[in-house]
Amino acid sequence: MTKSVPFLDLEPSHEPLRGDLDAAWAEVVDSNAYTLGHLLEVFETEWAEYCGVEHAIGVANGTDALEMILRALEIGTGDEVVIPASTFVATAAAVVAVGATPVFTDVDSATMLITGDHLRAAITARTAAVIPVHLYGNPVDMSELSQVAEPTGIAVIEDAAQAHGAQIGDHKIGSLGRAAGFSHYPTKNLGAFGDGGSITTDDAQLAERLRRLRNHGRAAQSDQEYVEVGRTSRLDALQAAILSVKLAHLDAWVKTRREIVESYDEHLPHGLKRVGADLLTSSSPHLCVVRVEHRDRVRSELQDAGIGTSIHYSDPVSRTPAYGGLSGVHPIAESSADRALSLPLWPGLSEQQIVHVCAELGRAVSRVSS
Numbered sequence: 001m002t003k004s005v006p007f008l009d010l011e012p013s014h015e016p017l018r019g020d021l022d023a024a025w026a027e028v029v030d031s032n033a034y035t036l037g038h039l040l041e042v043f044e045t046e047w048a049e050y051c052g053v054e055h056a057i058g059v060a061n062g063t064d065a066l067e068m069i070l071r072a073l074e075i076g077t078g079d080e081v082v083i084p085a086s087t088f089v090a091t092a093a094a095v096v097a098v099g100a101t102p103v104f105t106d107v108d109s110a111t112m113l114i115t116g117d118h119l120r121a122a123i124t125a126r127t128a129a130v131i132p133v134h135l136y137g138n139p140v141d142m143s144e145l146s147q148v149a150e151p152t153g154i155a156v157i158e159d160a161a162q163a164h165g166a167q168i169g170d171h172k173i174g175s176l177g178r179a180a181g182f183s184h185y186p187t188k189n190l191g192a193f194g195d196g197g198s199i200t201t202d203d204a205q206l207a208e209r210l211r212r213l214r215n216h217g218r219a220a221q222s223d224q225e226y227v228e229v230g231r232t233s234r235l236d237a238l239q240a241a242i243l244s245v246k247l248a249h250l251d252a253w254v255k256t257r258r259e260i261v262e263s264y265d266e267h268l269p270h271g272l273k274r275v276g277a278d279l280l281t282s283s284s285p286h287l288c289v290v291r292v293e294h295r296d297r298v299r300s301e302l303q304d305a306g307i308g309t310s311i312h313y314s315d316p317v318s319r320t321p322a323y324g325g326l327s328g329v330h331p332i333a334e335s336s337a338d339r340a341l342s343l344p345l346w347p348g349l350s351e352q353q354i355v356h357v358c359a360e361l362g363r364a365v366s367r368v369s370s
Helices: 011-031 037-051 062-072 089-097 116-122 142-152 204-213 237-247 250-267 295-304 331-339 351-369
Strands: 055-059 080-084 101-105 127-130 155-159 179-183 197-201 288-291 340-343
Touching: 011 037, 011 237, 037 055, 037 197, 037 237, 055 062, 055 204, 062 089, 062 155, 062 179, 062 197, 062 204, 080 089, 080 116, 089 101, 101 116, 116 142, 127 142, 142 155, 197 204, 250 288, 250 351, 295 340, 295 351, 331 340
Parallel strands: 080 101, 080 127, 127 155, 155 179
Antiparallel strands: 055 197, 179 197, 288 340
8 A cells, every 4th residue: 555645755865865965064064164165165166067157156045045136236225126926925025125126927827937928018117127936946938038128128037946957958047147046945956954045147246246245245355344235144064065965966856856747747637737847848846736626625635645735835925915915916826826736746756656646636636526
């Protein structure tokens, strides 16, 4: 009999790396250097090379990454930043933190991603930036978006928190805008052992300023000269060392994740389709999301059957108490939020488990629909 299936299990990814992870921990302890320093520089160099950019800057978390990009680009009070309504609240929080106004757009019904048409409809004289979110690990069509943004001078800032390893053609996500913000929260496809984030960019001046901003505004190569108001947002050496170990396995994990969601596509009950299924070859699947009627009842049935699920997200950001009322109604985002259900997805999930999840999902949908 098939056992219960958790929504997430990190052990199958971590256990084969235990020796390397223990060695990384020991290296940090032996170095007695826990912030900035050599191990962070090593990860930043490796991560920049992986993403195909000149610069990577390690920061405390993904929210800080987006906020600091906006601040470094001098986007703030009086400016508008276009973001999709379907995203985690951090995207909007970063905009509000710099004093700018988030302008929410609806999303494509098949992918839940912002498109060039959405951006075009949202542009005003105050629009300073757009933050396309590569939701669930599925990449936004950046070429289409840039064609709308660039002629008007709008900065394109990628929210790549869920898309480590995704790519469009030969170009990795993180290399397709002015800058990109990544989260390395433990559940992410390239996750640390605590909070962590990074920024990638080809802009040398922007990178230099971001390095200052993350370290209290301190000038490069100086212990005492503070040239602007900054903050404390540094990726710890321990997290950087862990990420370096795991980065060597990211491509293999992305391949495995694609195989898992491809299996889901094959076994999902009739009438259900994974969000972004058509983007399989370019995605780095972070979440496997389907839309079902009577979602909460279906989820309860799956819980009773031992199947772990989650909801990403129960509301579009524009419908939350914190950000509601800022702009408009977004029917696709709102309808999807009411029906979205995230199924188990992690490297190590077996074909047998996938078949079992899909069978229980089919039974649950039938029971609540009868």
